[in-house]
Amino acid sequence: MVSPMDTQKREQIAQLDHAHVWHPFTPMRQWREVTPLIIEQAEGDHLIDAEGNRYIDGVSSLWCNVHGHRVKEIDDAVRDQLDKVAHTTMLGLTHPVAVELAARLCELAPRELNKVFYSDAGATATEVAFKMAVGYQHHRGRTTRDTFIAIEGAYHGDTTGAMSVGYSETFHRAFESMVFHTEFVPAPSRDDAAPALATLEQRLVDQRDRVAAVVIEPLVQGAAGLVVHPDGYLRGVADLCRKHDVLLIVDEVATGFGRTGTMFACEQENVEPDLMCLGKGITGGYMPLAATLCTDEIAAAFEGELHEHRTLYHGHTYTGNPLACAAALASLDLFEQNNLLDEVNRKAALVATWLSPLEKQLVVTDIRQKGLMVGIELTPPGEQASVGFDPSRRLGYEVCAACRGKGVIIRPLGNVVVLMPPLAIRDENLKQLADAVVESISELTARLGDVHEQ
Numbered sequence: 001m002v003s004p005m006d007t008q009k010r011e012q013i014a015q016l017d018h019a020h021v022w023h024p025f026t027p028m029r030q031w032r033e034v035t036p037l038i039i040e041q042a043e044g045d046h047l048i049d050a051e052g053n054r055y056i057d058g059v060s061s062l063w064c065n066v067h068g069h070r071v072k073e074i075d076d077a078v079r080d081q082l083d084k085v086a087h088t089t090m091l092g093l094t095h096p097v098a099v100e101l102a103a104r105l106c107e108l109a110p111r112e113l114n115k116v117f118y119s120d121a122g123a124t125a126t127e128v129a130f131k132m133a134v135g136y137q138h139h140r141g142r143t144t145r146d147t148f149i150a151i152e153g154a155y156h157g158d159t160t161g162a163m164s165v166g167y168s169e170t171f172h173r174a175f176e177s178m179v180f181h182t183e184f185v186p187a188p189s190r191d192d193a194a195p196a197l198a199t200l201e202q203r204l205v206d207q208r209d210r211v212a213a214v215v216i217e218p219l220v221q222g223a224a225g226l227v228v229h230p231d232g233y234l235r236g237v238a239d240l241c242r243k244h245d246v247l248l249i250v251d252e253v254a255t256g257f258g259r260t261g262t263m264f265a266c267e268q269e270n271v272e273p274d275l276m277c278l279g280k281g282i283t284g285g286y287m288p289l290a291a292t293l294c295t296d297e298i299a300a301a302f303e304g305e306l307h308e309h310r311t312l313y314h315g316h317t318y319t320g321n322p323l324a325c326a327a328a329l330a331s332l333d334l335f336e337q338n339n340l341l342d343e344v345n346r347k348a349a350l351v352a353t354w355l356s357p358l359e360k361q362l363v364v365t366d367i368r369q370k371g372l373m374v375g376i377e378l379t380p381p382g383e384q385a386s387v388g389f390d391p392s393r394r395l396g397y398e399v400c401a402a403c404r405g406k407g408v409i410i411r412p413l414g415n416v417v418v419l420m421p422p423l424a425i426r427d428e429n430l431k432q433l434a435d436a437v438v439e440s441i442s443e444l445t446a447r448l449g450d451v452h453e454q
């Protein structure tokens, strides 16, 4: 571990940050009004700031850390790879770790998925899937099938195509003219998949000949506020896609790699998608790497004689970066060695018990959970519950600020408090995380209750 930074250095970093860095998803004027928390190092479940204070990484560094930080096996794998090559292109060349990782991913993924296209972010993994879906339809002569059906509240990333199939008043207001048209269908209600499936089927019929694919976050819509779909919904969507001969794209960027208690969420409903998007946890949360998996049938549609112009002309400089692939292979080994999927299910039950005192709290209108993805919805007394990100809703922010004082870093989605710890989090740290959230929400309830009664 390095020793804490001196005050002068900290102030210099803060000042340079304020002068030069534009942070993602951050209202920057307000950001500059406070001293930034500088994370300088990390260890296991903890992030460590420049003064040496430790915080539990309660949202796993934006939903991606799997085994904790500075894990020896992954560190060693990256160092070993550094002794070979840090980066070489996948355009016209190959390298061993990308090949080995592709084979491992195909082994783990639903059976029909047999080809891997690498990129470097969840958003790019979805962009690739969209181009594969439309290209596949095009090469089969179905040239009008260039539209997607997506679910209201969906989030698939921030590149333009990913935005187009995402749904957010707040995020997209200024960019409406940039995005392409997408057909949105309502998300299912909590306990009944049937009405939403009926609407989807009607849309598939109405838009026959126009739809290339349905795109879905399987089981849980993350950025919408951890909206958990009812049992049978994903299966129903997959069946409708087959029936109406459109492709199914599952975006497992957030749910993949054990987050929901199985390696991939779609396994829980025995769904075999045509395309699957992976990111975030693929490297154990170490490096930017993403992958789009597809069936041999889709890949074959892009093959032919050169004059047929079927090639997928798409790629990114760091596609299949060797350091990232080495981290991913080491991460997959750790899943097996540590029996991590069983552990996720055990810890999911623990955290549910530890959070149960919240059910009595006035401001808590819902607790949603799938594996180690938890969303606690807060509603001010006297107001209607509503999900979806809205920056003007500040209760989630207030709870997260209170948690920081208790040694826990979490980040809300509007009024939804999100818990998404590293999957390998130690029980005592998970307990500290749950306790900090319960206490912070209790304090908020007491404060709001007082205000309400005045």
Ligand SMILES: Cc1ncc(COP(=O)(O)O)c(C=O)c1O
Binding pocket: 121, 122, 123, 124, 126, 155, 156, 157, 158, 217, 222, 223, 251, 252, 253, 254, 255, 279, 280
């Ligand atoms: C379901 C889903 N898809 C795609 C993305 C985008 O991933 P990235 O931020 O790596 O581009 C996210 C990010 O939260 C996500 O939750």
